[in-house]
Amino acid sequence: QVHLVESGGGLVQAGESLRLSCAASGSIFSINAMGWYRQAPGKQRELVATINSRAVTNYADSVKGRFSISRDNAKNTVYLQMSSLKPDDTAVYYCNADLLTSLKRYLEVWGQGTLVTVSS
Secondary structure, eight states: EEEEEEEEOOOTTTTTTTEEEEEESSSSSEEEEEEEEEEETSSOOOOEEEOOOTOOOEEEETTTTTTEEEEEGGTTTTEEESSEEEEEEOOEEEEEEEEEEOOOOOEEEEEOOEEEEOOO
């Protein structure tokens, strides 16, 4: 079994910061890429940021300069440091991992989501 668990969401005021964490566990051989996606009320899920095995990152234009994604390979954990938060950042944030299981089978896994609410 492989699963992802997000943490760190909550209620903050505009301009404040939050750090989200996502830990992967289970029968994992290796993790290629991990990322964060979000879904705001009434909107489709969208990419926020990704980081691959070479630490190459990619960000949505809406979060560039404010969010930073990083990973700790030893802990199979990815982080999303969110600064200068805006009300438009309010969404459920989902962690995603592209990995190989211990049997070396490809698997894409999603976390359960963590709610971030930014008030004005």
